[in-house]
Every structure is written in C-alpha cells, then in structure tokens.
C-alpha cells in the first residue's frame with residue numbers, strides 16, 4: 001500500500017512538475033512583493049573553527065578563483081574555519097549552497113567562489129548563503145576524509161563538519177539546501193546528475209527536476225531519504241524537513257578545468273533560478 005502511495009505520488013509529481021513550480025509561486029509572490037534587495041555587501045562569518053586550512057596551498061584551485069577583494073578575504077578567513085558568506089537582506093526565499101564536503105573534488109569550490117564573485121554587488125530577490133569550503137583544511141590539501149571518515153556519511157553525527165551545516169540550515173530557516181560535488185568518470189554515479197528524495201521532502205524532487213531540465217543533468221530520485229545514503233548531507237537535511245539536492249559534475253578527483261567549473265556553476269545558477277532569486 002505504502003509503495004502504491006509512493007508510485008502515485010511519484011507519478012503525480014512527474015506529471016505535475018509545472019504545477020509544483022506554480023505552487024512555489026507562494027514563495028515567488030512573497031519575493032516579488034518586496035522590492036529587489038538593494039545591493040548588499042557580502043557578510044562573512046566562520047561557522048566551524050575545527051576545519052580551518054590555507055586554501056592558497058591548493059594552487060590548482062587558486063588558478064580558477066578570481067582574486068577579488070572579497071575572494072581574498074574569504075580565503076584569508078578560511079584559515080580559521082568554515083566560512084559562510086551571506087548575500088541579500090533576509091526577505092524572500094532563503095537558500096544555502098554548499099561546496100567542498102569532499103576536499104578532493106575541486107569543481108564545486110571553484111564554482112562556489114565564482115558564484116560569490118557573481119553575486120557580490122548584484123541585486124537579488126532573496127537571501128543566498130554560500131559555504132564554498134565545508135572543510136578548508138581538506139580542500140587546501142585535496143583530502144577526501146575527515147578524521148578517517150567520509151564527511152558525506154556523518155552528517156547525522158553530532159559535531160561533524162556536515163552536521164554543523166545541517167544545524168546551520170535549520171537555524172537559518174533556509175527553504176532549501178544545495179550540496180555540490182563531482183564524481184569520477186566510471187565512479188558512482190559517474191555522470192552529471194542531481195540526486196533527490198521524495199519522502200519526506202517532495203520539494204527535493206521538484207528542485208532536482210528543474211535543475212536537471214535546465215542543465216542536462218541526470219535526474220536521480222530515491223523514494224525515501226536516509227535509506228541508500230544514511231549520513232549524507234542531503235539525506236539528513238531532507239529528514240530534518242529541509243528540502244535538499246546533491247548535484248554532481250564529472251571530474252577526476254584532484255583535477256580541474258574550466259568546463260567542470262562552469263558545469264557546477266550552472267547547476268548552482270539553476271538552483272537559484274528555481275527559487276526566482278535571480
């Protein structure tokens with residue numbers, strides 16, 4: 001019976017995705033009812049003091065970061081922990097973009113820094129929080145594991161770097177969380193894709209459907225959060241009632257080129273456009 005309900009729900013969402021987007025109009029209307037945010041100065045805070053590292057040691061990543069005043073400030077502050085950058089004035093939709101859960105995946109942190117430079121000084125309809133490096137130390141040294149654990153398997157463990165992110169998302173009352181990664185050719189999933197779950201947050205699927213359509217990413221949907229990937233940032237977020245998606249671009253670990261950066265950046269832009277923030 002439960003399965004039948006899921007299938008029905010799934011079919012409904014597939015056939016009614018435009019309707020889902022229309023449902024989102026509630027948020028959109030709210031956003032449109034306020035005037036476009038005045039240009040705001042980005043605000044940087046450190047949200048986890050256990051993770052600091054010198055990003056400038058990752059010379060490959062640095063090659064793809066435009067050295068604006070803001071970018072230099074973020075890289076400097078990341079020595080002391082996980083930086084959080086805020087754009088907007090708190091009105092309209094609130095979203096959180098996360099990169100660098102895996103320090104050996106370089107496209108998403110580069111794309112997040114590109115997004116930060118893109119948003120700086122821009123008028124937006126809503127609030128965008130960006131964490132470009134969840135674990136600056138790992139991104140600095142292209143490391144995947146944190147104290148012997150995969151950071152994307154311990155978001156349900158109190159105090160872990162990804163758990164700090166979920167708690168932050170709850171505290172900030174974000175409408176959604178986008179977690180951006182890269183996958184190796186031949187790996188899992190090994191293709192440009194967007195992961196989502198239907199239960200308990202069908203909006204996760206609705207967001208993923210939109211990003212998939214806009215960026216040509218494969219749409220991957222799991223029926224229930226926490227089943228296939230317990231402890232994943234996306235799953236733990238969905239289980240907490242915060243709609244979340246995981247976006248993947250193809251890139252060999254520890255490598256980077258401009259097209260990978262742009263693929264990840266375009267997924268981030270699509271995530272923001274779903275909420276009509278841009």
Ligand SMILES: [Zn+2]
Nearest residue numbers: 102105181182
């Ligand atoms: Zn990853």
